[in-house]
Amino acid sequence: MRAGRQGNRSSLLSHTFPSFYACYLLKSVQTPTSKATYIGSTPNPPRRIRQHNGELTQGAYKTKRGRPWIMQLIVHGFPSKLAALQFEWAWQHPNLSRHIRDENGKVFTTTGRGLKQNIQILRFMISIHPYNLWPLHVKIFTPQALKIWDGLAGTQGKGKGKEKATNSAHATILPRGFTHTVELEGVDGKLAGGSGRSVPIDVQDEKFTTTHLNKHNDLIASKKLLECSVCREPLNNYILDPLTHALSFYFSISQW
Numbered sequence: 001m002r003a004g005r006q007g008n009r010s011s012l013l014s015h016t017f018p019s020f021y022a023c024y025l026l027k028s029v030q031t032p033t034s035k036a037t038y039i040g041s042t043p044n045p046p047r048r049i050r051q052h053n054g055e056l057t058q059g060a061y062k063t064k065r066g067r068p069w070i071m072q073l074i075v076h077g078f079p080s081k082l083a084a085l086q087f088e089w090a091w092q093h094p095n096l097s098r099h100i101r102d103e104n105g106k107v108f109t110t111t112g113r114g115l116k117q118n119i120q121i122l123r124f125m126i127s128i129h130p131y132n133l134w135p136l137h138v139k140i141f142t143p144q145a146l147k148i149w150d151g152l153a154g155t156q157g158k159g160k161g162k163e164k165a166t167n168s169a170h171a172t173i174l175p176r177g178f179t180h181t182v183e184l185e186g187v188d189g190k191l192a193g194g195s196g197r198s199v200p201i202d203v204q205d206e207k208f209t210t211t212h213l214n215k216h217n218d219l220i221a222s223k224k225l226l227e228c229s230v231c232r233e234p235l236n237n238y239i240l241d242p243l244t245h246a247l248s249f250y251f252s253i254s255q256w
């Protein structure tokens with residue numbers, strides 16, 4: 001029998017949470033009227049923003065123009081690097097993703113996408129399947145992004161006619177238990193305001209991912225009868241059963 005490959009490759013049954021992987025949203029601040037934005041993903045946002053701004057090598061070609069850039073927010077808590085890359089692609093191409101649609105077809109377009117619409121798309125994605133099943137978390141780094149985020153939370157049902165329908169589609173109910181944090185000192189700790197952090201964010205994600213891993217260990221130790229929160233099947237083996245029940249789900253998202 002051919003021996004299985006070793007290294008960084010993983011299977012559903014040997015899957016482990018990544019320590020940290022994030023999708024992020026940049027905005028150009030080259031001039032006071034700059035509107036250009038950029039969406040990407042990285043295991044190290046503080047290093048990545050330095051690459052985009054030319055302080056380090058390997059910055060994205062598309063961001064050579066528009067420098068300097070400021071990281072507006074990140075979303076993290078993905079079950080795998082692949083999931084983060086799929087999320088990034090859908091956020092970049094909401095008009096092509098089969099998940100980001102309402103009952104009448106496509107919700108968002110690729111034209112006129114500034115900071116506000118990119119945050120609208122992010123909130124919408126977090127609220128829909130399959131992303132609303134992932135333990136996602138958002139960190140907001142700028143007052144402008146925070147104002148937009150909070151403003152979108154209260155737009156549902158406002159407006160008239162076509163405007164009301166659009167607002168209803170874009171103003172979404174975020175998943176139960178979803179949280180976001182505000183850190184106005186910025187991803188690198190250099191922006192004014194915030195809690196006083198003067199260093200880059202911790203990319204080991206000890207305060208978030210570790211919480212889920214500890215919950216996993218506590219559930220195993222409790223030996224209580226558990227059930228899958230999606231299909232309600234009993235879980236006799238907490239490590240393997242959820243993956244077994246969810247095979248069809250994972251195979252479906254792998255076809256994106």
